[in-house]
Amino acid sequence: xxxxxxxxxxxxxxxxxxxxxxxxxxxxxxxxxxxxxxxxxxxxxxxxxxxxxxxxxxxxxxxxxxxxxxxxxxxxxxxxxxxxxxxxxxxxxxxxxxxxxxxxxxxxxxxxxxxxxxxxxxxxxxxxxxxxxxxxxxxxxxxxxxxxxxxxxxxxxxxxxxxxxxxxxxxxxxxxxxxxxxxxxxxxxxxxxxxxxxxxxxxxxxxxxxxxxxxxxxxxxxxxxxxxxxxxxxxxxxxxxxxxxxxxxxxxxxxxxxxxxxxxxxxxxxxxxxxxxxxxxxxxxxxxxxxxxxxxxxxxxxxxxxxxxxxxxxxxxxxxxxxxxxxxxxxxxxxxxxxxxxxxxxxxxxxxxxxxxxxxxxxxxxxxxxxxx
Amino acid sequence: xxxxxxxxxxxxxxxxxxxxxxxxxxxxxxxxxxxxxxxxxxxxxxxxxxxxxxxxxxxxxxxxxxxxxxxxxxxxx
Numbered sequence: 001x002x003x004x005x006x007x008x009x010x011x012x013x014x015x016x017x018x019x020x021x022x023x024x025x026x027x028x029x030x031x032x033x034x035x036x037x038x039x040x041x042x043x044x045x046x047x048x049x050x051x052x053x054x055x056x057x058x059x060x061x062x063x064x065x066x067x068x069x070x071x072x073x074x075x076x077x078x079x080x081x082x083x084x085x086x087x088x089x090x091x092x093x094x095x096x097x098x099x100x101x102x103x104x105x106x107x108x109x110x111x112x113x114x115x116x117x118x119x120x121x122x123x124x125x126x127x128x129x130x131x132x133x134x135x136x137x138x139x140x141x142x143x144x145x146x147x148x149x150x151x152x153x154x155x156x157x158x159x160x161x162x163x164x165x166x167x168x169x170x171x172x173x174x175x176x177x178x179x180x181x182x183x184x185x186x187x188x189x190x191x192x193x194x195x196x197x198x199x200x201x202x203x204x205x206x207x208x209x210x211x212x213x214x215x216x217x218x219x220x221x222x223x224x225x226x227x228x229x230x231x232x233x234x235x236x237x238x239x240x241x242x243x244x245x246x247x248x249x250x251x252x253x254x255x256x257x258x259x260x261x262x263x264x265x266x267x268x269x270x271x272x273x274x275x276x277x278x279x280x281x282x283x284x285x286x287x288x289x290x291x292x293x294x295x296x297x298x299x300x301x302x303x304x305x306x307x308x309x310x311x312x313x314x315x316x317x318x319x320x321x322x323x324x325x326x327x328x329x330x331x332x333x334x335x336x337x338x339x340x341x342x343x344x345x346x347x348x349x350x351x352x353x354x355x356x357x358x359x360x361x362x363x364x365x366x367x368x369x370x371x372x373x
Numbered sequence: 374x375x376x377x378x379x380x381x382x383x384x385x386x387x388x389x390x391x392x393x394x395x396x397x398x399x400x401x402x403x404x405x406x407x408x409x410x411x412x413x414x415x416x417x418x419x420x421x422x423x424x425x426x427x428x429x430x431x432x433x434x435x436x437x438x439x440x441x442x443x444x445x446x447x448x449x450x
Contacts, residue, residue: 371414373404 024336039221041192041207050205050227051088051198055081088196091183091235091242095254097261099314100184102254103242105233107177107200120168126161133157180250181233181242184322186315187330188239195234202234203227204329230327241326271303289362297356301349308345312338375444377437380409383428398423411448 043054065073094103117123133154189195194205209223233242245253275296282293315332384391391409395402400420407413421432428435439447 368414371407371412373400373408373413373416373420 020336038218039223041222042224044225050194050225051196051203053088053194053196053205054225088194089235089237091233091238091240092179092181094181094183095258096183096185097257098185098311100182100318101240102181102250102257103183104178104180104250105242106173107179116168116172117165120164122164123161123168126157126164129157130161178247180245180247182245182253182322183235183238184241184243184315184318184326186239186333187234187241187326188333189234189236189330193329195236197233202230202232204230204234204327206329228327231325232327232330234330241322241330243322243325268303268307271300275300289359289366291363294356294359294363297352297359301352301356304345304349304352308342308349311345312342374414375439375441376411377439377444377447378408378411378413378435379437380405380424380435383430383434387428389428394424394427397427 044050090105092103092105095101133150189204192207196203196205205225205227207223208226209221211222213220213222232244234240235242279293279296282288282290287293312335315338316335319326319332380391384394391405392402395405398405398420400423408416416436421435424435425432444450
């Protein structure tokens with residue numbers, strides 16, 4: 001009878017999990033997405049609109065000019081445009097603790113004005129040297145020895161030039177004003193939703209559907225981009241929402257998190273690495289079935305279970321805390337993704353719990369044996 | 374478990390020590406001490422047979438069932 005009951009429970013669990021996966025499959029294949037029909041979106045490709053998000057230099061330059069000039073202009077504008085896009089995608093430097101983290105971004109992110117380099121006396125000196133070499137280079141091409149010397153000299157100057165350039169950038173970054181953020185991970189936006197920074201304000205560009213042109217065999221959905229200002233920054237590449245905070249709050253929270261992180265790291269290392277080693281030592285000494293070992297397994301299983309639950313729930317808890325700041329367009333991954341991704345941790349916790357129970361049984365049998373005369 | 378082992382009573386009657394019994398029945402002193410102090414959870418028929426043979430008694434002379442109240446009083450629980 002007992003055997004039957006156990007297999008009934010196993011069957012119920014198996015049915016529940018299988019049903020869950022069937023539901024997932026149906027829900028994934030059932031969703032058709034926003035573009036079941038053909039679609040057409042007019043892009044605001046001017047330089048100023050939407051922070052130049054849709055700006056295409058190739059279109060905006062008059063191609064009646066000579067090709068080399070055209071190419072040079074396009075490349076230059078493309079570089080500026082790419083830098084801007086890089087700024088839009090940036091999540092800065094910092095540290096991540098999984099569901100959350102802290103980061104900062106230099107306010108003057110993007111292209112460094114030439115004036116910064118031109119002001120530097122070392123760069124000026126090297127510029128002068130390069131100009132002198134440039135003027136006199138023909139003099140050096142007399143024999144192989146002078147060519148070698150010329151190459152060495154040029155290489156040395158270029159190397160120093162790059163080093164100084166990097167130093168200037170670093171100095172600017174370290175001295176410059178920074179923006180501080182709490183970063184929350186795991187946020188997705190639909191592919192037609194784009195984030196951009198303009199005039200130090202954060203914005204989302206989204207498609208507004210205007211009309212549907214119906215034809216005999218198909219139809220086209222027509223839309224245009226609109227914008228809305230949001231209080232947070234978003235990094236498309238990292239899928240992170242960056243919530244602005246003050247410098248003081250950043251320092252306090254970052255320091256607190258660092259301390260807590262090391263306490264957590266110590267505890268987890270002790271529990272998930274130290275305790276198994278301690279159990280192995282006890283077993284090798286012939287003290288396998290002891291109360292200590294049973295308690296160790298229980299602690300390991302419980303801590304792993306709590307950790308897994310917190311790991312899955314943390315993004316949703318943080319999302320709830322910051323719900324007023326995070327726009328609806330930025331959505332966390334569905335809850336079941338988190339469950340599936342961390343299923344192995346659940347299984348390990350269950351396995352540890354089962355092993356603990358087996359050790360409890362072993363301990364009871366051992367005690368029974370020891371107290372039998 | 375309100376079962377009292379009267380091994381010390383029988384040993385006294387037979388004027389025998391626990392060490393002497395241990396040697397004759399080939400059971401360690403530790404195990405016999407567990408039995409004598411009523412801490413044992415179980416006793417094998419073979420052990421009981423050996424003890425009864427050596428002490429020339431019946432199992433009932435060694436083992437006694439008490440009610441819960443008397444047992445707790447006896448054991449100081």
